[in-house]
Amino acid sequence: MSVLSDSGFEEDFHSPSPSSTLRLISRLQVDAEKYPLLADWQLHLDYDETCFTIQKHSEKQFLTRNCLAQQPQVNAEARCKLVSWLIAVHRHFKLSFESCCLAVNIMDRFLGTTAVASDCFQLLGVTSLLIASKQVEVCFPRIRQLLSLCSGAFSREQLCNLECLVLLRLGFRLAAPTLAFFLHHYVLMVCHSLRQDPSLYSRLPQEVSTNHDKTQDSLQDSLGQSQELSTNCQSSQDLSSHPGPQQSQTKESGDGTNNVQHLVLAERCRCLARRICELSLADYAFNHYPPSVTAQSAVRLALELLGVGHPPPQVCVPLEGPHLALWEVRDSERELVQGCTENLRLLVSLNQAALQALVDL
Amino acid sequence: MDRNILKYLAPNSLGLPSLHPEARPEAAEDGGQSPTQQYYRSKHQLRRFSMEDMTKRMSLPMDIRLPPEFLKKLQAESPEPCKPLSRMSRRASLSDIGFGKLETYVKLGKLGEGTYATVFKGRSKLTENLVALKEIRLEHEEGAPCTAIREVSLLKNLKHANIVTLHDIIHTDRCLTLVFEYLDSDLKQYLDNCGNLMSMHNVKIFMFQLLRGLAYCHKRKILHRDLKPQNLLINDKGELKLADFGLARAKSVPTKTYSNEVVTLWYRPPDVLLGSTEYSTPIDMWGVGCILFEMATGRPMFPGSTVKEELHLVFRLLGSPTEDTWVGITSNEEFRSYLFPQYRPQPLINHVPRLDTEGIDLLTALLLYESRNRISAEASLTHPYFRPLGESILTLPDTSSVFSLKEVQLQKDPGHRSSVFPQTGRGKNRRQSIF
Known part of the structure; x- marks a missing residue:
């Protein structure tokens, strides 16, 4: 309940007078940061419909169906483990869900172009996450931090090289819906x-x-x-x-x-x-x-x-x-x-x- | 096989056990319980594929855009133009032509140098067109610069007459060169050049082009975030194009807080100045208002050098914000801490006497404190202010210039010296702005 009082909800539930409704609305604005949906709600949805149509249309260019079909070593099980790990990592760095989804998309599309050995699959995972967060976030994780999550299995140079390779293979097409x-x-x-x-x-x-x-x-x-x-x-x-x-x-x-x-x-x-x-x-x-x-x-x-x-x-x-x-x-x-x-x-x-x-x- | 496999022979290969302990909640466990995985795995193990498959997949070409006139030339030269090219042979012909190769471009001189990039003026040997070559060093402490990644990936998706075109991307050892179309001037320079006295008709045409390009971006949830006259490039036909998307990003998740340190102070909206990090397409619209003012008067609207001074200039002209004009402002700690005097809003017409009534109306709609009330780029295009430009300008295809319409023509700017447009090669104090 104490949390409710902080956000101003509790008392307004009990006192639905017109003035408190007004107050509630202005409080809601103050609370925008706490309730992300609310923040969006308050922005007018000017472009929402158009944007949806455009994104829906362009998602076809970024599909990753059968991306493992040609992989000699990486299989669905390994992918599942890696993606689950990436989900945990993105939380660890407090990255947006957007970054996480984009990282998986980047990884999958790269897997569709290039055979990857199982012993550097994890490197591909963190590299994809790095690229995705560079595209999406204001602050992206440092390479040192990412490497330490892999307990030193890979070097900075390897990660940077792979980053370039991924960018080039994908032709810098990173704006996937x-x-x-x-x-x-x-x-x-x-x-x-x-x-x-x-x-x-x-x-x-x-x-x-x-x-x-x-x-x-x-x-x-x-x-x-x-x-x-x-x-x-x-x-x-x-x-x-x-x-x-x-x-x-x-x-x-x-x-x-x-x-x-x-x-x-x-x-x-x-x-x-x-x-x-x-x-x-x-x-x-x-x-x-x-x-x-x-x-x-x-x-x-x-x-x-x-x-x-x-x-x-x-x-x-x-x-x-x-x-x-x-x-x-x-x-x-x-x-x-x-x-x-x-x-x-x-x-x-x-x-x-x-x-x-x-x-x- | 190994030759083709991306492999670093690292230890600790198959398992991924090394995640930081506290960063490892349920994920790994529930990951193991996929209903369909078993099926996929068994299917997968049966799959065999050849070396040939692999080589083919590894040589997918980069997405390269050819200018239409060039495609025509290609077709004319090709003996069987209708015969579809295989992927491999198409790739060969593109690179034979010279796309993706640095030798194709002649450097003509340095235009400027930024923290991570150097920009040269150049000429394409293929098309003889002038280009801007932006060389980006990729070797940095944190890998490829994020500004380069965003700029390239966003611009690849933006094909519009009022957005600068990215012709080609060349990757050489440790360096990435972006080949942009070359535009001779920018709005800042254009204003300087006409003695800060533009024809009001031209103001309207520039304004329309700016909004047209911006509406195209905003529909894709891409914010520019750094609109200023230096980032609006202008060519000798008067075509205006948005440039410098290094700070822009696809605004897919507005819940994400952005840095509030991105927009140049003069064009930065007051909500951002007061520390709002929840921003969306309206942040660009404030800057558009400031630019309209600047074109119509020849001077920047709010040239503050600090956040406090910037806010002070805004409030002095537009009036101190109240709960009526900006809900929640009176409880904004930062605002209260500045202790600004109370100002009454001044009539804008007194400050922009050359702007007509519709123009003032548009300006007012752009410069609203409450960001969600600001007029959107898309809606501005149909504002009565632009009615004199005609109806058909609203239905132009994205990639057509507004000057493809007969009725849209620039006038001579009253303050202009000598020729109508600056000639190329005045060079020295050129402000190239695509950093």
Whole structure:
């Protein structure tokens, strides 16, 4: 609760007068750094739609399907180990998810052009991460730090040489649309939908109890086993952990608090979907899908796990603009998205311990 | 086989056990539980492939862009122009022509030197066109410079008449040379040259080109982050092109905090001056406003030399920010610590008397304190200020110059000395700005 007071949420839940709503909104602005989604929400979404279309179009040039097909030594299992390690490394350096996704894309595309011996596969991993963070981050890790993570197996010269080689082999084509980009886009759409139609989540308490599918049941079984949480998810966890009665109270109180509720839910959806995306990143099977498809499927699955199913058809109709696209998949992609969602569901059920904490209400 | 395999014979090969202990949470474990992995592995082990496959895959050509006139020439010379070339033979012909080779370009003289790059004026032996050769040293403590990586990777995706073209990339031992189209002048120099008195019609045309290039970037979530007159290159036709994307990056995840030390002070928006690190496309729009002012008046709008002075100049002209104009400003610690006097906003028309009503309106929409309220580049293009340029300018293809329309023509600048445009080769005090 103390965390809630810091962010100004708690007291406003209790006092939904117009003036406090105003105050809440200005507090929300102050809190923008704490709630990344909120920060985006406040920026007008001027270019979002165009940008999505452009990125969706250009992702075709950066696909990494079958990138291991010609590799003599590196296989899907080694890749899985390395990517899982890179995910941990990117957290260690507090790099964005964007860098992480881009690093994996760079690595995969390089693997598609050049045979790599298993004993320098790890070097390729850190080199890709270095290049990706140079492209994306303000501060990127130092070469010395990266080398020390490999416990001195490689030299600075080797890393620099490989960096040049990767850049040249890829022809400096580094601006790949990533899983992180699409994930962000779809979560914003969820945010839109929830804001426009509060009934989606006001139905929530009942549905949570009735709407369990197998995956979620098994997730519930292992409740509380895992304490693992990414640092990014901490704030939303704190928010979402407040008890049920208070939640229903907020639903009845004016616009200002609904504002918070949909953000809280969207934020939890973001955390869960991101975790699902991370799992998919490490699994070579998901190289089969373009990042936009995996991201969309991850968000759908996350909503489902959180108890927000598909909105009934009549809900779709009055919504205008970008958020529609999340629920209405184009025919050409429907099968792909469905297949991907099913594969993700399987992946999630195999890794439920790591995700449980994000699903619990 | 080993010859072709990237291999350093390092110890500790297959396992990756050496991650820092605290940086190793669940990842390695849950990684092992892929549902489909088993399938892939067994399939993989059955796969055999030949040496030939490998060599082919290793010799993929770099993505090289040919100018259209050159392609025409190529086709004319080729006996069977329609016959598709195999990847290998196409590569051979491109490099035979001279793309990707340093010998293809003659250096004509140094234009400038920066911390990590030296820029030369040059000429292509192939096309006889002037080029700017930017030599980047790759040997640095931290490997390839990130500015070079960003600039090349972003520019490769940007093909627009108002963005400087990257013709070629040449990699030689320890050095990377970027071959840009050469533009003779930049906006700063152009203003100097016309005695800081531009024709207001030309201001409009330059402004439109700037916004057109910027809208193209912003749609791709690429911020320029360092807009200033020196970074707007201008050629003898009056075409304006954005240059220097070393500080730009694809803005894919706006939650990421950027450094707030990137934009040159004079064109830096007040929210960034006050330490905001959450910024997005509107940060470029403030600078656009300052540039419009500078073109219309001939002097920089807020030439502060420190952050405090810069903010002071802004508030003195546009009025001290209030909760009405900037929500949350009164609780901004940094703002309060400066203890600025209270200023009332001054009518902009008094400071930019040559700008018409629509122009003032656009300027006002660009110079808003609340960044999300600033007009976007895309929306500015349809602002009434640009109505005199006609309708068809809005539907031009990305790669067409605005001067491809008959109705768009530059006028003589009233303050201009001698010829309409500066001649090449005045050289010495040339401010080449593609650092």
